[in-house]
Amino acid sequence: MKFFSKNHGVFELILVVLLISIFNHLTYVVATDIQLHAQFIKSYTDGQMPFQVNFLYYFTVYALSFYSKDLILLLFVSIYVLAAISYLKYYVAKKIIHSEIGTIAKKPIIVSSLAAFLLLVCFSLPSILYLDNIYYLANFPANIWHNSTIIFAMPFVILLFWNSLQQISDYKPTRTLVIILLIAVNIVIKPSFIFVYVVAYPLLNFLKYKFSRQFWINIIPVFVAFFFVILQYYYVFISAETVAKQSSVKIDFFNVLAHWTGSTHWYQILLIVVSTIISSYLFPIVFLAKNRRLLKQDMVFFAVLCTVVGLLIFYALSETGEREFDGNFIWQTFMCSFLLFFVCIIQLLKSIFTNPLGWRAHKIEIVAFLLHLISGIYYFYRLTFLDTYN
Numbered sequence: 445m446k447f448f449s450k451n452h453g454v455f456e457l458i459l460v461v462l463l464i465s466i467f468n469h470l471t472y473v474v475a476t477d478i479q480l481h482a483q484f485i486k487s488y489t490d491g492q493m494p495f496q497v498n499f500l501y502y503f504t505v506y507a508l509s510f511y512s513k514d515l516i517l518l519l520f521v522s523i524y525v526l527a528a529i530s531y532l533k534y535y536v537a538k539k540i541i542h543s544e545i546g547t548i549a550k551k552p553i554i555v556s557s558l559a560a561f562l563l564l565v566c567f568s569l570p571s572i573l574y575l576d577n578i579y580y581l582a583n584f585p586a587n588i589w590h591n592s593t594i595i596f597a598m599p600f601v602i603l604l605f606w607n608s609l610q611q612i613s614d615y616k617p618t619r620t621l622v623i624i625l626l627i628a629v630n631i632v633i634k635p636s637f638i639f640v641y642v643v644a645y646p647l648l649n650f651l652k653y654k655f656s657r658q659f660w661i662n663i664i665p666v667f668v669a670f671f672f673v674i675l676q677y678y679y680v681f682i683s684a685e686t687v688a689k690q691s692s693v694k695i696d697f698f699n700v701l702a703h704w705t706g707s708t709h710w711y712q713i714l715l716i717v718v719s720t721i722i723s724s725y726l727f728p729i730v731f732l733a734k735n736r737r738l739l740k741q742d743m744v745f746f747a748v749l750c751t752v753v754g755l756l757i758f759y760a761l762s763e764t765g766e767r768e769f770d771g772n773f774i775w776q777t778f779m780c781s782f783l784l785f786f787v788c789i790i791q792l793l794k795s796i797f798t799n800p801l802g803w804r805a806h807k808i809e810i811v812a813f814l815l816h817l818i819s820g821i822y823y824f825y826r827l828t829f830l831d832t833y834n
Contacts, residue, residue, distance in 0.1 A: 476590035567820035590833035636776035691765035
C-alpha cells in the first residue's frame with residue numbers, strides 16, 4: 445500500500461485512526477452535542493420525544509447499534525459514525541481538488557491529499573471575543589467538531605455545492621436527479637444549508653442566464669427544495685406535536701448575537717461583527733482581495749454568495765419561545781465557511797501551479813492560511829487539554 449494514493453493509502457489510514465481518537469475524546473471527555481444527540485436517540489425510541497424531520501444521523505447511529513436503547517452502545521457507535529463521515533468529507537474534498545489540479549500539478553495525489561487534510565484542520569482566528577475566553581461561539585469557523593448533525597451533513601453539502609456548480613456550466617438531466625437527491629439528504633440530516641441554497645443558487649443562475657430557458661431548467665431542484673423546507677417549517681413550527689412550544693421564526697437583527705455576547709449598544713455589535721468576520725475569513729478575504737478577477741468565476745462567486753447569504757440569515761433571523769437563543773440559524777455559516785475555504789484553496793493551488801513564480805507569488809495568501817491552521821491546532825489543544833469546544 446502506497447503512503448499517498450489516489451483513493452486510500454497509508455496516509456488515509458493514519459487519518460482514520462486520528463479521527464477515531466478525536467471523536468473518542470469528544471464523546472467520553474468533553475461535553476458536546478454528541479452525548480446530547482445520543483440521548484435524543486434513546487428518548488425517541490422510548491417515546492419521550494416526537495419524531496424529528498432531520499432524522500438521518502439519529503437513525504444511522506440507532507441502526508448501526510442494532511436498534512439498541514443502551515446509551516453506552518449508542519455513544520460508542522457515534523464515535524465511528526462521526527469518524528467515518530469526517531473521512532468521507534476529506535475524501536470528497538480530495539477527489540474534487542485532484543480533479544481540478546490533476547493536469548497542472550507535478551504530484552497531484554500528494555497535493556490533493558494534503559490540501560484536503562489541511563482543510564479539516566483550519567479554524568477561525570481569535571476574535572475580540574477571545575478577551576472573554578470565547579474561541580468558537582459567534583465566530584464562523586470552517587470546521588465544527590462538537591455537533592454531530594453538522595459533521596454528518598458536510599460531505600453532502602460539498603457534493604450538493606459541487607454538483608450544482610457543474611450543472612450551471614454543463615447541464616445534464618441525470619445530474620438534476622442527483623441534485624434533488626442531495627437536497628433531500630441534506631434536509632433529513634440538517635436543512636441549514638438548504639436555506640442558503642434556495643437563495644444563492646437561483647441568484648447565481650439568474651445572473652448568468654437571466655430568465656432564459658436554461659435558468660428555469662437549472663432551478664427545478666430549487667422548487668423541490670422549497671417544498672421540503674415548507675413541509676419542515678410546518679412540522680417544526682405549526683404542527684400539533686410542536687405548537688405547544690409556541691416557537692416560530694422572527695426577523696430581529698443581531699438578536700441572538702447581542703444575547704450571546706451581552707452587547708447592549710450598536711457600536712459593540714458592530715465591533716463584534718467586524719472582528720468575527722475578519723477572524724473567521726482572513727484567508728478568503730486576503731486571497732480574493734489580491735485576486736479580485738477570480739470573483740468572476742462561478743465557483744468562487746457561488747461560494748462567496750453562499751457565505752454572504754448564510755451570514756445574513758444568522759444576523760437577521762431567530763426563533764421565538766424557549767429556543768430563541770439556541771442559535772439554530774448559525775449552522776449554515778459553518779457549512780458555507782468550509783465551502784469558501786475549499787474553493788479558495790483550489791484557486792490558490794491552480795494559481796501556484798500555473799504561475800512561473802510558483803508559491804512565491806502568493807506568500808501573503810499562504811501566510812493567511814497558515815494562521816488559520818495554527819488556530820486550528822490551538823483549537824485542538826483546547827478540545828484535548830482544556831476539555832471545551834468553546
